Amino acid sequence: MAGAPDDGTVLSEKMLATRFAEVVLPHLGDALSLARWLTGNQADAEDVVQEACLKAHAGITGFAGGNPRAWLLTIVRNASYTWMARNRPRSVVAVGDLADLDDVSPPPDSDADSPEAALIAKANSAAVEAAIARLPQAFRETVVLRDINGLSYREIAAMLGVPQGTVMSRLARARGLLMTELGGRHEPA
Amino acid sequence: MSPHENRPREDGLPQDPQDMKLMIHALVDGELDAAAALAVERRMAADPELAAEHARLVALRGAVASVPRATVSDDFLARIAAIAEVKDAGEAEPVQPIAATAEPQQQQGKVIAMQPRAARWFNSFDWRQMAASIALTAVLASGATQWLTTADNGSDSFAVAVANGHRRSLLAATPVDIVSSDRHTVKPWLDGRIGVSPAAPDMAKDGYALLGGRVEVIGDRPMPALVYRHHEHLITLVAAPRQNEAKSMPVADDLSAGGFLLVHWTDDAFSYWAISDAERPALDDFVARFRAAIIANPAAGSPG
Numbered sequence: 195m196a197g198a199p200d201d202g203t204v205l206s207e208k209m210l211a212t213r214f215a216e217v218v219l220p221h222l223g224d225a226l227s228l229a230r231w232l233t234g235n236q237a238d239a240e241d242v243v244q245e246a247c248l249k250a251h252a253g254i255t256g257f258a259g260g261n262p263r264a265w266l267l268t269i270v271r272n273a274s275y276t277w278m279a280r281n282r283p284r285s286v287v288a289v290g291d292l293a294d295l296d297d298v299s300p301p302p303d304s305d306a307d308s309p310e311a312a313l314i315a316k317a318n319s320a321a322v323e324a325a326i327a328r329l330p331q332a333f334r335e336t337v338v339l340r341d342i343n344g345l346s347y348r349e350i351a352a353m354l355g356v357p358q359g360t361v362m363s364r365l366a367r368a369r370g371l372l373m374t375e376l377g378g379r380h381e382p383a
Numbered sequence: 384m385s386p387h388e389n390r391p392r393e394d395g396l397p398q399d400p401q402d403m404k405l406m407i408h409a410l411v412d413g414e415l416d417a418a419a420a421l422a423v424e425r426r427m428a429a430d431p432e433l434a435a436e437h438a439r440l441v442a443l444r445g446a447v448a449s450v451p452r453a454t455v456s457d458d459f460l461a462r463i464a465a466i467a468e469v470k471d472a473g474e475a476e477p478v479q480p481i482a483a484t485a486e487p488q489q490q491q492g493k494v495i496a497m498q499p500r501a502a503r504w505f506n507s508f509d510w511r512q513m514a515a516s517i518a519l520t521a522v523l524a525s526g527a528t529q530w531l532t533t534a535d536n537g538s539d540s541f542a543v544a545v546a547n548g549h550r551r552s553l554l555a556a557t558p559v560d561i562v563s564s565d566r567h568t569v570k571p572w573l574d575g576r577i578g579v580s581p582a583a584p585d586m587a588k589d590g591y592a593l594l595g596g597r598v599e600v601i602g603d604r605p606m607p608a609l610v611y612r613h614h615e616h617l618i619t620l621v622a623a624p625r626q627n628e629a630k631s632m633p634v635a636d637d638l639s640a641g642g643f644l645l646v647h648w649t650d651d652a653f654s655y656w657a658i659s660d661a662e663r664p665a666l667d668d669f670v671a672r673f674r675a676a677i678i679a680n681p682a683a684g685s686p687g
Contacts, residue, residue, distance in 0.1 A: 314446055
C-alpha cells in the first residue's frame with residue numbers, strides 16, 4: 195500500500211524495532227566473534243554481520259522465542275557461508291565433505307601422564323587463536339559455537355542440522371587437535 | 384545393531400572408551416545432570432587416563448577463554464541499530480528513535496515469560512539422550528540402518544518423531560500430562576483435549592501399569608499417547624488416527640529409531656506405535672497383551 199500507513203502498520207513497525215533492539219543488538223559481540231572465526235578477519239566479519247542483521251530485521255517476526263543468541267548466530271552462520279561462496283569460492287568446504295570428517299576416529303592417545311595440561315594452560319592467546327584458525331572448518335565452527343559463543347550441544351545440533359552425537363564427536367576431535375598442538379604433543383603419523 | 388551391543392554398565396555410562404571421553408567433554412561443558420556428573424567423576428577417580436583428559440580439557444577451556452573477544456565498536460553498533468530505525472523513518476508518521484531503546488524494558492517481561500518453556504528443553508539435557516545420540520550416530524555412520532531400508536519414508540520420519548517424543552518425555556519432569564491408572568480418567572481427558580482417544584486398558588496384572596496419557600504433536604497433527612511402565616522402563620504408545628492413505632499393517636512390524644525400539648501395527652481405527660528402551664521381547668510381549676486386551680474388551684476402545 196502506497197498510502198499513509200494505518201495505526202496497525204505503525205504499531206508493528208515500532209514493535210519490530212523494539213524486538214530488533216532486544217533480540218539482535220545484545221548479541222552483536224557473539225555475532226562478530228562467530229563471523230570473524232568463519233571468515234577469518236574482523237573487517238569481513240562486520241560486513242557479514244551487517245548483512246545478517248538486515249536479514250534478521252526482515253525475519254524478526256519469525257523469531258519464536260527460545261535463545262535469541264542461537265537464533266541470530268544461525269543467521270550469521272548462513273550469511274557467512276553465503277558471503278564466502280560469493281567472495282572466496284575456493285575456500286568454502288562443500289557440505290558433502292563433512293561426512294568424511296565425522297568418520298575419522300579421534301586420535302589415539304599417547305601417554306596419559308601429562309604435563310600437557312600445564313602447557314595448554316600456559317599457551318598464549320595468539321597461539322590459541324592460530325591453532326583454532328588452523329582447524330578444519332567443520333571442527334572450527336563447532337568449537338567456536340561451543341567455547342566462544344557458549345551455545346549448548348542441543349542448540350549447536352539444531353543450527354548445524356546434525357545429530358547431537360555428531361556435535362559431540364566434532365567437538366572432541368576439534369579439542370583433541372587443539373590440545374595436541376598446544377600441549378606440544380605430536381600426533382602419531 | 385542388536386540392542387545388546389551398546390548396553391551400558393551399571394552406572395549407565397558408555398562402555399566404549401571413546402564414547403566415555405565424550406562424556407568427559409559433556410561434563411566440562413556442563414551438559415550433564417547431577418547424577419550423571421557424579422557417575423562420570425567416579426569413573427575419572429578410578430581411571431587416570433580419563434582424569435588426564437579432564438585436566439587437559441579444563442586447561443584448554445581456560446586457554447580458549449583467554450582469547451580476546453570481538454569488540455563491538457560504537458560506530459558498528461550505531462550502523463546496526465540504524466537498520467531498524469531507517470525503516471521507521473521511511474514511514475509517513477515518524478517514529479522517535481528513542482522508541483527502539485526505551486521500550487525494551489516493557490517488552491522484557493514477555494520475552495522472559497517465554498523462556499522457561501524453552502529452558503526446560505534446552506537445559507535438562509541428560510546423558511541418556513547423549514548416549515542415545517551417540518548410538519544413533521554410530522548407526523548412521525555404519526550405514527546399517529535397518530529402519531531406513533525396511534520401511535517406507537513416511538513411516539521413517541514418523542518413527543523418528545515418535546522416538547523424539549518418547550525421548551523428550553523421559554527428560555521432562557513427568558512423562559504424562561494426565562496421571563492416572565484409570566482409563567475412565569485418561570480417555571475422557573484425551574477426548575476433551577483432542578477429540579480422540581484409543582483404548583487404554585490397564586494391564587497392571589500383566590506387569591504393564593498404565594501411568595497416564597499425554598498429547599504428542601507429530602507432523603502438524605496432535606495425537607493421543609498412552610504411557611505404561613514395565614519394571615524400570617517406560618513404554619509410550621502413540622495412537623495415530625488412521626487416515627485413508629495410511630497403509631494397513633495388521634501384523635506388527637519391528638523397527639528402531641533414535642536408539643529406541645519400536646513396534647508398529649494398525650487396527651481399524653488407529654495406527655499404533657509402541658516405543659521403549661525396554662528389551663525387544665518385553666516390548667513384543669506388551670504389544671501382544673495390549674492387542675489381546677483391546678479385542679477382549681472392545682468397549683474400552685469405543686470413542687468417549
